[in-house]
Amino acid sequence: MEGDSKPSDALHHARLCTQMPSTAVGISQVVKAADVSMPPCSNTELVEFASASDRQPSRWNLVSSRISRLMQMRSEYATAVEFEIEASKVHWSELDSTNSDEDEENQTDVEVFQKLKEKWGDFFCDYGDGLVMGKKIAEGGQAEIYEASWSSRAIFKLGEQVGGFDVLKVFKEGWALQHLQKQWPEGMLQAGTRRGPIRRACVIDKGVMLNNGRFAFLMKKYWGDLRKLIDIRMQHNHNACAPFTDDETGSIAAQIVEGMAALHKRNIVHRDMKASNILLWVPNEKTFDAVHDPFWCNVADFESSVGLVGTGYWRAPEILRALQTGSIRSHLFDEKSDVYSFAMTYYEILTGCIPFEDLGGRNYGMIIEGRRPELPSYINPLLKALLNRCWHTNPLERPSFGNIGEQLKKIYLN
Template sequence: MASSSGWSRQFEELDLSDKSEYVTLPANEADHTTRASGFVSAVEKQIERSKAHWSTLADGSSGACTAEEDGEGDGKAEESNVHEFMQLQRHPTWGGFFRTFYGEDENPFDNGELVMGEKFAEGGQAELFHAKVTWRIPKDNDEDEYVVKVFKKGTFLRDLKSQLPHGFLQIHVEGMENYESPTPKVIPRYSCNVLRGILLKNGQFAFLMDKEDFDLRSLIERKMESRSDRDCGPFSKEDGELMMYDIALGVEWLHNRNIIHRDLKTSNVLVAEYQSGWPKWECFVADYECSIGIVGTGFFRAPEILQACKERMASQRPEVFSRAADVYAYGMTCYEVLTGKLPFGDHPLIDNKPLLTELVINQDLRPEIGEYVEGWARELLKWCWQCDPSARPTIGKILDLLLRNSVYVERQERSLKERYGDDYKYIPMSLYGNGS
C-alpha cells in the first residue's frame, strides 16, 4: 500500500478562502429517523444482526471517532468539516468529486438537488439511506435510485480524507474523462459506483453511490433459510462460481488501481438481481472508499493482520495490509458463498476469540469445508488461506483457476470479451477517449 503522506500534503495545500453550500436533509430526517414503525423494527433487527460482522477501525474501536473522543466540544467536527470540504472542492484534479446538492444555481459546486429517504442499514462507521437525485444537467436525470453513506455524527472529515486509498479519486477522474470524451467507451464495472463526496447541511460527510438490490450476505441468509437440506451451500454450482468470479474481478480491478480493500466479506459485496436473462445475479465489490482506516473484520483477517492487532501494532505495520491479505479475505468470502457460513461461526471456540485467534495464527486453524464443496474449490480456499502471504495466489492466478475449472465462468468470460474486448478485466487510461 502506498503511503498517504504525500496525498495528505496535497490536501493541506488547498485554499480555504471561499464558502460553499450543503445538502439539506428533510426536517424529519435530520436526526436519522424513519417514518414507518414497521419498517423501523425490521431495519433495527437487520442492523442488530449485522453487528456480529461490523468492521474494526484502525484505532481498535468499532465506531466513529467523535468530537468528544477527540477532546473537542460539540460541533467541532462539523465546523472542521466545512473547511476541509471547501479545500477538497478546489483541488485542481479531483475537486469535481466533492460536490453539493442544494439546488441553488448560483453555487458553482452545486450538482442539483438530493432528497434523503429511509435509513436501511448501518455499520461501524456510517449509516446508509435511500436517496433520490435531480441532477442540474437534465440529460443526466433518469429513474435511477441512489444510496447515501453518511458517516456518523462527530466524524472528522480531516481523518476520513487520510483514509482514502491511493487511486480512489483517480477512478472518478477516469470516469469523468471518459464521460466527457467525444467517443466515450462502454466500460465494464466490477465495483460499487461511488459517485460523489458530499457534505450534509449539519456538517456530516457522506458518499453518494449507485443503489443495488441488496448485499450478498443478506442474499446468503435468505437462501439458507429456504434450504430444506442443510448439508449444502446457499447457491447452485453455477451461481456460486459466477459470484466467485465477479468478486475476483472486483478485487483485481481495485488492485490494478493500487487499492487494497482491507475488509472483503460478503456484506461488502453488493448484488444486482435480474428477473430475466443470464446470469441471475451480478456482484460488485463495495466499501473500499475509506479502506485505510479499517483493519478488517474478525476471522476474515489474515493471520499477519490478526497478529498485528493482537500486538496493538496494526497502525504501525501497514505492510500487513497487502494484496495477499485481500486474497486471504477473498478465500473467506468464497467460503461464505460456497457454504453459507461465516468463518468459524459454528466453531466450538467461537466464544473464546483469544484462543481461537491463537490457533489461527500459530496452528494454521481454518474453517471446516463441507464435503459438498467440489475438490478444486476446496483447494482454492486452502491456497488462499496459506499462513505465508507469499504462498497465496494472486488474484490473476485465481481468475485463471476459475476459468479452467468452471464452464460457467468460461461462458461469462466469452460474453465479457464480446462486449468489452479482450482487455475486459482492466482498461488503461490510454483507451479512454481523450485520456490518452
C-alpha cells in the first residue's frame, strides 16, 4: 500500500509488504515495514521479504513477444479500458461446454433467486433502483466488471453497508441463474455468509439481481489485476528485464500461497489460477504509481469456477490430456492442479511472459510429454527445484500450498 512518501528513484526502490501468519509459511518474526500503511481490515503481522530490496529487476535473454505487440498496438485504441480488454483476451478463461442439464426443469431467474434468498439469507439481495450499474471497466470470458453507484435513498437506508463495495461482476447474457449457481464451488457461500471472509481472497459482498435481469456479484473495488501490473511494468522497462525485484517476487508469491491455502482449507478448488486472477488492493487508485508504489494481492475469480476448464497453458497436463481426448471431468480439477497453475503464475511473475506465449493453438502434446517454460538462469536453485516440483507431470509429486509456503520462507528469508 501507498505510504506517506513515494520513492523517487528507479523501479528497484519499489517496496512491497505482505501479511503472512504462521499458518501459511511458519514465519513468526515481525519485520518493520517503513512508510507503509495497513489495509483497514488487517490485524496480523507484517512481513517484508528482506532478500534483495536494493537490486534492480534482473535482465535475461527472453523477450516477451506479447509485450512487444502491446507496445505497438496501444495507439490503436481510443481508451485505456478498450486496450486493457483487448490485451486480456489472450488469457480469458475457457468455459466447459459439456456442463449442461437438458432434462432439468427450467426455472426463471426470479424463481431461482428467491430460493437462494430463502436458503442463504441476506447474502442475496434485491436493491431495486438503489444500486446503479455504471461504466464498464473490465471484461473476461464469463463476466464484465462495472462500476457501481448508489442512489441517495439507498445510502440513507443502508448507511455504512454500502461503503467499499462498489463494483459489479455482471455475468454475460445467456447465463441462466439456474445453471450459474452450479458453478459456485463448495464452501464459497458458507465462507461468505457464516464463517467470515477468506484470507487473502477477494471479498464477495452480495449476490444481486439487477433491474436489467442479469445476475451479478457486488464486490470490493480493486485497482486492477496482477497481469495488468506486469504488462505496465514490462512496457515501462521496454521489455528489457523482469517486472519485479527478488523481494517483490517472493512477497507476491507468499500472498498468493496464503490465499490459495485458505481456499483449499474451505474445500474450494480455484481451477483457473493465473496472474490475471490476482487482484491488487491499493489505498488510492487515483494516485497509485504502478511502477513504484506497494500493493497487496488477493486471489480472485474462484466464485464461479466449477463451470470453467481453466485457461490455456496454465492448465496441468492431466487437464490438457482430458481436453485433448474429450474426457474432461470436474474431479480432474483439484488442489494439485491448482499447484501446477500456481507454478505457471510464478513464471509470469518471474519473467513477465505468458506461459508458452509463442506456442499458440492447442499444442498440448508437448506439455503432456513434459515440456515446461524456460526459467531464468539466475534464480535461486531452491526456487527452481520448487517450481519443478509444482509443475511435475505426476500430480502426486506436487507439494501442497502449506509446503510451498515453508519453502518460500527458506528461499527468501534465510
